Amino acid sequence: MKKREFLVSSVGIGAVLPAISAVAASEKAVSADEEIKGLFRVNPYLQNVSETEVTVMWMTRTTCFSWVEWGETKELGNATQSIVDGQVTANNTLNKITISGLEPGTSYFYRIYSREIIEYNPYKVKWGATEKSAVLSFTTPHVKSDSLNCIFFNDIHDRLQTFNALLDQVKGFDHDLSIFNGDCFNDPRSEEHVYPLLDAYGQGVRAAERPVIYLRGNHEIRGSYSRQWPSVGSNPGGKQYFAMRRGPIQFIFMDCGEDKPDSHQAYSGLNDFEGFHREQAGWLEKEIEKPEFKNAKYRVLVHHIPIYGLNEKKYNPWKSLWGPAMNRAGFDISFHGHTHRAVIHPPMTAGEHNFPVIIGGGPTMDNGTLTLLQADATELTVKLVGTDGRCIATHTVPART
Numbered sequence: 001m002k003k004r005e006f007l008v009s010s011v012g013i014g015a016v017l018p019a020i021s022a023v024a025a026s027e028k029a030v031s032a033d034e035e036i037k038g039l040f041r042v043n044p045y046l047q048n049v050s051e052t053e054v055t056v057m058w059m060t061r062t063t064c065f066s067w068v069e070w071g072e073t074k075e076l077g078n079a080t081q082s083i084v085d086g087q088v089t090a091n092n093t094l095n096k097i098t099i100s101g102l103e104p105g106t107s108y109f110y111r112i113y114s115r116e117i118i119e120y121n122p123y124k125v126k127w128g129a130t131e132k133s134a135v136l137s138f139t140t141p142h143v144k145s146d147s148l149n150c151i152f153f154n155d156i157h158d159r160l161q162t163f164n165a166l167l168d169q170v171k172g173f174d175h176d177l178s179i180f181n182g183d184c185f186n187d188p189r190s191e192e193h194v195y196p197l198l199d200a201y202g203q204g205v206r207a208a209e210r211p212v213i214y215l216r217g218n219h220e221i222r223g224s225y226s227r228q229w230p231s232v233g234s235n236p237g238g239k240q241y242f243a244m245r246r247g248p249i250q251f252i253f254m255d256c257g258e259d260k261p262d263s264h265q266a267y268s269g270l271n272d273f274e275g276f277h278r279e280q281a282g283w284l285e286k287e288i289e290k291p292e293f294k295n296a297k298y299r300v301l302v303h304h305i306p307i308y309g310l311n312e313k314k315y316n317p318w319k320s321l322w323g324p325a326m327n328r329a330g331f332d333i334s335f336h337g338h339t340h341r342a343v344i345h346p347p348m349t350a351g352e353h354n355f356p357v358i359i360g361g362g363p364t365m366d367n368g369t370l371t372l373l374q375a376d377a378t379e380l381t382v383k384l385v386g387t388d389g390r391c392i393a394t395h396t397v398p399a400r401t
């Protein structure tokens with residue numbers, strides 16, 4: 001859409017005040033004919049929903065000032081904007097607004113707003129119209145919750161036909177969290193490439209109301225936009241590897257990097273994943289000693305490239321570097337993709353994995369899979385489902401007592 005097609009008359013600067021309390025008031029000053037549609041390029045999606053915090057992300061088609069209104073009722077009543085070093089974030093298109101001070105296990109309502117900035121001059125901002133979303137809602141997790149339902153996608157490789165067929169299989173499954181476990185963005189090359197996918201994935205999994213996690217596979221780190229790609233998400237701790245507690249599950253997410261050595265000519269000397277692997281090895285050793293890991297009902301490991309169940313001839317530096325700690329940790333189950341062949345490897349001993357290894361399928365209608373995880377007070381069940389709804393494999397592990 002061209003800018004002028006959705007512009008209506010601008011209002012005075014006094015109608016949008018930077019103070020948080022005044023931001024809510026400003027909405028009243030924007031009359032109905034100054035509201036527009038089509039400003040949102042990527043609809044809102046929830047990132048890093050913890051017991052006390054949520055990050056709301058969205059992208060606009062043109063530069064804006066954006067904010068979130070929220071509250072425990074549909075009347076909202078609070079407003080939050082992003083402030084960096086004394087400046088209210090504005091004249092931008094990628095929005096990442098964090099609401100803090102929330103209560104665990106509590107439902108909240110929210111609505112996003114973006115107001116177009118037509119011109120940004122010293123002493124004079126020329127405002128355009130405002131777009132707002134519907135009133136949406138989310139629920140913060142609670143460490144005392146006994147249950148969690150997750151859906152995993154992997155290796156979609158931009159194929160929305162496969163994604164949509166898998167989405168059909170989510171129907172009837174009330175998920176709390178979605179996880180895209182790598183290679184869902186195939187060699188990201190631009191905003192024009194990434195944003196429509198982000199919007200399709202986010203809307204598909206209802207990410208405006210249920211948090212979503214986008215993890216890197218080896219393909220997210222290949223394209224010309226790969227160094228910008230992490231900015232479209234917000235993980236706990238701000239890194240591509242992290243731990244988080246959601247209800248009865250302590251998750252450990254790791255990032256394998258590329259599937260060939262840094263010295264391979266394909267990477268032009270621009271990767272140092274070997275250093276990144278060592279950094280994560282040290283981090284993993286500490287994470288598995290923490291009380292939140294040890295006292296969880298389930299310990300779940302997630303990374304894109306499987307280090308067990310991989311062809312013996314494949315590059316696999318992770319097995320010797322991470323494997324001993326992973327086996328010592330007492331993981332209950334792990335989730336992966338990459339091979340494009342769905343399979344569940346039961347636990348093995350003798351230098352291999354002592355936890356079940358779940359590997360999702362590939363990007364085609366024939367080999368694509370959805371992984372459903374359902375955890376309650378007594379057991380965690382995993383089901384791999386094909387695009388046509390057929391059950392490919394299941395596995396169940398008991399809760400720790």
Ligand SMILES: [Fe+2]
Nearest residue numbers: 183217218338
């Ligand atoms: Fe992969």
